[in-house]
Amino acid sequence: MIDMNRRGLVLAAGSAITAAAVGLPARAAAPERKLGYAIVGLGGYGLGVIIPQFKNCQHSKLVALVSGDPAKAKRVAAEYGVPERNIYDYKNYDAIKDNPDIDIVYVCLPVSMHAEYTIRAAKAGKHVLCEKPMAVSSAECQQMIDACKQAGKKLMIGYRCHFEANNLEARRIARSGGIGKLRYFRSEHGFTAGNPNAWRLKKAMSGGGSMMDIGIYALNAARYMTAEEPISVYAKETTDRNDPRFREVEDMIEFQLEFPSGVIGSCMSMYSANQNHILLMGDKGRIDLEPGTRYDGNQLWVGQDRSKLITPPPGPGATQWAGQLDHLAQCIKQDKQPIVPGEEGLRDIRIIEAVYRSAREQKRIALV
Amino acid sequence: MIDMNRRGLVLAAGSAITAAAVGLPARAAAPERKLGYAIVGLGGYGLGVIIPQFKNCQHSKLVALVSGDPAKAKRVAAEYGVPERNIYDYKNYDAIKDNPDIDIVYVCLPVSMHAEYTIRAAKAGKHVLCEKPMAVSSAECQQMIDACKQAGKKLMIGYRCHFEANNLEARRIARSGGIGKLRYFRSEHGFTAGNPNAWRLKKAMSGGGSMMDIGIYALNAARYMTAEEPISVYAKETTDRNDPRFREVEDMIEFQLEFPSGVIGSCMSMYSANQNHILLMGDKGRIDLEPGTRYDGNQLWVGQDRSKLITPPPGPGATQWAGQLDHLAQCIKQDKQPIVPGEEGLRDIRIIEAVYRSAREQKRIALV
Structure with a gap:
């Protein structure tokens, strides 16, 4: 009830931005203040993965749903205690601007819709968490960044692994010299795509194939593990265009990244086999994550080989998603840049x- | 003693080539006939690895030594029962032509000496087993092939992994569709080079750095596991030229191979970290070898992940080296092309x- 009271107070002040905005130390001033998320898209990820995570959050709560399927939305709303007035569809979506319950919009739509629904959210005065990959083109990404900047709203991308305990510990060890001078990063990410009619396999909706969807984990890990930006890429694609799954999008892409320090990154992305592995080699040892970026069951080895399994310290949240959802909420409260912003x-x-x-x-x- | 008797008989016939050469079924006609090897070079590999292997051989025996260090040669000869008359140095090496004990010369010298000592052996009428990498250039390789062809002698390269049980079983499974359609090969091979004065780190003697010495295992495995020849390469080198070990030769090279079927190969070679891994991915599973090409302790997993460790059937010899040494002996007896010829x-x-x-x-x- 403190939450509701404080919320009422904040709303009375005419803003969904809180303590930090009025110069108060956020944590001390609003210990129970949870920011309200609207989930846009009740597909496998939004409904199956994200919505159940709010129970693990300390700073975030589910307050609204946006869906093209009214019956489904109503059912989900009932299950998760979302008031019916907070159900929107894609036509009346812009009306969220009048709903003070909603602080943040989490865009869990097919990639081709990310830009539109992010920009509309920003125009409605909402902060945005947008699933990866950010958009179908860098031009769209820039438009999203610009729209949020213009609206004075935060924009964060759903890179959940930045909140995953094994990844964080691997990164800490790699960056702190725990395996000596870093020389080599390698990652394979793939899964076996099934239904040829899935939106992921339709280029107009996905923007691309495995690289956009799963290979991006390897790419992003290469950057966050090394703390460097690549200076070149070389890539080779192999796709069986007779396979009904791959009429429009690529299956396999192997890509090599050159980093300024000399670290070489070698990554494989694929839609035709299951693989989830990250390897970092330094001149004094290696780090293995396998699986590395799954929803759960990730494992971390550090040493000369895979004999020493590491239990990492807990991540920032009870789960990687709770950490992610709460991070944006806290960034908003404290007016900080998210660690994985639109950029x-x-x-x-x-x-x-x-x-x-x-x-x-x-x-x-x-x-x- | 049967061996000696038969040998005496063959020598009496004026030839070190045996049953097959006179139209007899080799195995039946000469069950105990062991061919005689001269080991050229008593360095770490020739002396430390190869010479102790003759005790595991069924068709091969150590009969001669070629060394620049007479005291060392005498000591080794005494230890392994090699008669002193069968000790040669690099000057009188060509006199092996007059020694009927020697059927095969095994060249275990620094790479820059492979061509010369192979060609001189062929000219002396001996078959040759030459350590990998074959030579410092493809031009030299061609000269070695030509010399052996001209002399009517076999030439085999010391690719021991073609006789290693785990590698053979992995290859059998990969080629027989055991993991479905093959899509991806990856291998990292490296070790931490130590002494900056080692011949391996002197370009004039080695022909190159890690790629020649250890990366070649990844390359060769890519070819024998897929049973395909690559149609292109792309490579990136990273070498710290201030490191005293790497003044002359490269440290790391990541190289990507394109195969005609669409299989992508991704390989890393390095002299600055220990790694020995082969991964094959098909659309129905994967094969892991880690370590994959070591002297011993290689391990093989086959399945969806690394949960199923496979014990391979025995290889052709008691050890990979015994299999290798005996293979050439048998090829000579049966006048067959070795599976890993000069080509x-x-x-x-x-x-x-x-x-x-x-x-x-x-x-x-x-x-x-």
Whole structure:
């Protein structure tokens, strides 16, 4: 009830932004203040993965749903205690601007819809958490960044692994010299795509194939593990275009990244086999994550080989998603930049565009 | 004693080539006939690894030594029962032509000496087993092949993994569709080079750095596991030239191979970290070898992940080296082409030359 009271108080002040905005230490001033999320898209990820996570959050709560399926939305709303007045569809979506319950919009739609629903959210005065990949093109990413900047709203991309305990510990060890001077990063990410009619396999909706959807984990990990930005890419694609799943999008892409320090990154993305592995090699040892970026069951080894399994310290949240949802809520409260802002999503999409270009032109592409 | 008797008989016939040469079924006619090896070079590999292996052989025996260090040669000869008359140095080496004990010369010298000592052996009428990498250039490889052909002698390259049980079983499974359609091969091979004065780190003696010495295992495995020849390479080198070990030769090279079927190979070679791994992914499963090509302790997993460790059927010899040594002996007896002839070594060196060129020119090199 303190939450509701405080919320009432804040709303009375005419703003969904809180303590930090009025110069108060956020944590002390609003210990129970939970920010309200609207989930846009009740597909597998939004409904199956994200919505059940609010019970693990300390700073975030589910307050609204946006769906094209009214019956489904009503059912989910009832299950999760979302008032019916907070159900929207894609037509009346812009009316969220009049709903003070909603602080943040989490865009869990097919990739081609990310830009539109992020920009409309920003125009409605809402902060945005947008699933990865950020958009189908770097031009769209830039428009999303600009829209949120213009609206004075935060924009964060759903890179959940930045809140996952094994990944955080691996990164800490790698960056702190725990395996000596870093030399080599390698990651394979893939799963076996099934239904040829899934939106992921329709280029107009996904923007691309495995690289956009699963290969991006390898790419993003290469960047966050090394704390460097690649200066070039070289990529090779193999796709069986007779396979009904791959009429429109690529199956496999192997891409090599050059980093300024000399670290070499070698990554594989695929839709035709299951693989989830991250390897970091330094001149004094190695770090293995396998699986590395799954929803659960990730495992971390550090040493000369895979004999020493590490139990990492807890991540920032009870789960990677709780950590992610609460991070944006806290950034809003404290007016801080999220650790994975829109610019982070844009960087990956720019590199992915270079990966596609390299595979097409069969040459090294320098990144600027 | 049967061995000695039969040997005496064959020598009396004026030839070190046996049953097959006179139209007899080799195995039946000469069950105990062991061919005699001269080991050229009593360094770490020749003395430490190869010589102790003759006790495991059924068709091969140690009969002669070639060394620049007479005291060492005498000591080793005494230990292994080699008669002193069968000790040669690099000057009187060509006199092996007059020694009927010697059927085969095993060249265990620094790479820059492979061509010379192979060609001189062929001219002396001996078959040759030459350590990998075959030579410092493809031109030298061709000269070695030509010399052996001209002399009517066999030439085999010391690719021991073709006789290693785990590698053979992995290859059998991969080629027989045991993991479905093959899509991806990856291998990292490296070790931490120590002494900056080792011949391996002197370009004039080694022909190159990690790629020639250890990366070649990844390359060769890519070819024997897929049973395909790559159609292009792309490579990136990273070497710290201030490191006293790497003043002359490269440290790390990541290289990507394109195969005609669409299989993508991704390989890492390095002298600054220990790694020994082969991964094959098909659309129905994967094969892991880790370590994959060590002297011993290699392990093989087959399945959806690394949960199922496979015990392979025994290889052709009691050890990979016994299998290798005996294979050439049997090929000679039966007048068959070794499974890893000079042409196999040449193929690798040609690809390595393309790898170096690609790294230098920062572009994809098509292989013809």
